[in-house]
Amino acid sequence: MNIDSINNGIVLDHITAGKSMQIYKLLNLDRLDCSVAIIKNVKSSKMGRKDIIKIDEAIDVNLDVLGYLDPDITVNIIRNGVRIQKLKLSPPEELVNVISCKNPRCITTTEPQIPQIFYLSGEDKPVYRCRYCDSERK
Amino acid sequence: MRHLIDINDLSIEEIDRLIAVADDIIADPQKYAEVCHGKKLATLFFEPSTRTRLSFEAAMMELGGNVLGFSSADSSSSAKGESVSDTIRVVSYYADVIAMRHPKEGAPRVASAVSDVPVINAGDGGHNHPTQTLTDLLTIHREKGRLSDMTVGLCGDLMFGRTVHSLISAMSRYENVKFILISPPELRVPDYITQTVLKRRGCEYEVAESLDSSMEKLDILYMTRIQRERFFNEADYLRLKDTYILDTDKMALGKPDLSVMHPLPRVNEIDTAVDADPRAAYFRQAKYGKYIRMALILMLLGKEI
Ligand SMILES: [Zn+2]
Numbered sequence: 458m459n460i461d462s463i464n465n466g467i468v469l470d471h472i473t474a475g476k477s478m479q480i481y482k483l484l485n486l487d488r489l490d491c492s493v494a495i496i497k498n499v500k501s502s503k504m505g506r507k508d509i510i511k512i513d514e515a516i517d518v519n520l521d522v523l524g525y526l527d528p529d530i531t532v533n534i535i536r537n538g539v540r541i542q543k544l545k546l547s548p549p550e551e552l553v554n555v556i557s558c559k560n561p562r563c564i565t566t567t568e569p570q571i572p573q574i575f576y577l578s579g580e581d582k583p584v585y586r587c588r589y590c591d592s593e594r595k
Numbered sequence: 596m597r598h599l600i601d602i603n604d605l606s607i608e609e610i611d612r613l614i615a616v617a618d619d620i621i622a623d624p625q626k627y628a629e630v631c632h633g634k635k636l637a638t639l640f641f642e643p644s645t646r647t648r649l650s651f652e653a654a655m656m657e658l659g660g661n662v663l664g665f666s667s668a669d670s671s672s673s674a675k676g677e678s679v680s681d682t683i684r685v686v687s688y689y690a691d692v693i694a695m696r697h698p699k700e701g702a703p704r705v706a707s708a709v710s711d712v713p714v715i716n717a718g719d720g721g722h723n724h725p726t727q728t729l730t731d732l733l734t735i736h737r738e739k740g741r742l743s744d745m746t747v748g749l750c751g752d753l754m755f756g757r758t759v760h761s762l763i764s765a766m767s768r769y770e771n772v773k774f775i776l777i778s779p780p781e782l783r784v785p786d787y788i789t790q791t792v793l794k795r796r797g798c799e800y801e802v803a804e805s806l807d808s809s810m811e812k813l814d815i816l817y818m819t820r821i822q823r824e825r826f827f828n829e830a831d832y833l834r835l836k837d838t839y840i841l842d843t844d845k846m847a848l849g850k851p852d853l854s855v856m857h858p859l860p861r862v863n864e865i866d867t868a869v870d871a872d873p874r875a876a877y878f879r880q881a882k883y884g885k886y887i888r889m890a891l892i893l894m895l896l897g898k899e900i
Binding site for chain 1: 678679680697699700701702704705720721722864
């Protein structure tokens, strides 16, 4: 894989430096058969340093996960070597089975088959709270 | 399907409607005596709370309905490891409405997702207890004839007391309600209540340490228990515990039309000598709990009178 150019796939750009491994894990990119490149600490005029992830296949990326982790990431869809779409992200209203509740008194800790649902709570900054116990996910 | 899991599930108009229905039940209980004939309330208490369970059961009986259920986890299928969802799916075939108490936070929300009938949260750990808040609101309305334009003092453990947080959140939606938050510094209301609820809604509030010096300003005094284990050390507990005990000396500092409330059970935070004072509203409050639960059951069963 040439990390400079991919033909059909996805480029996640403007990732906060150091966050790429977390994104790699939460998007389950380790389960892909295609090549995936993680480029860390790229110089950026806008951000100082940033990370980039290049995925050499047109997979369905869970945009909610990305919007939750870092809404400033840009998602570039590449087809036939050309960027055909640039997606802007925003924090999702609801996150299902992405993060899990850490409150030991929460029902989800004793009944693991319950879906882990978090909602965006309208406070000064985006805060995610457990749908069941309302505790904040920090 | 309508449920009551969190007090914020209800709009202010719905709360006012519930209070109006409760008023009507109090005025003419006979009119409601057979309204729920043939209907069944299941009280599923995965942890014991006799007071709350009896209040729900009495409410359903006074509407002419029947009750079934269990009063502790050992007598339920959860003792055999059954999930909340499975228990609720089965029970919702037998009952028309469910009142559920559970030690785990969020369990009634899980129940409401699978139930075919309305679920009422009768307390989930230290998390939510919306029928207590409705009881408190009906009590204030009955005592004062209004829910706006008053000064409400909350005293005791304001940090861990969810009852207090829900009441602040509910009362802050009414016009011109001022709060005086009386507690030791280590047990003050959490920031999210002052920042997110009170400041955002533009409510006036005062943080105080002395119950004595706050007494004369209050229209409502809501007392809560201070638990010994909440203190960092024994010396602080001993120094502070009497400061927050309501006795006849402190009552003498209060307004003539003050109303004193407490979610009960009390331990020693209100001296029994205060019980004889007509301003002691906490036993009336327990009585109102039954009436507001009657109004709630009617609303959830879609029975308009
Ligand atoms: Zn939770």
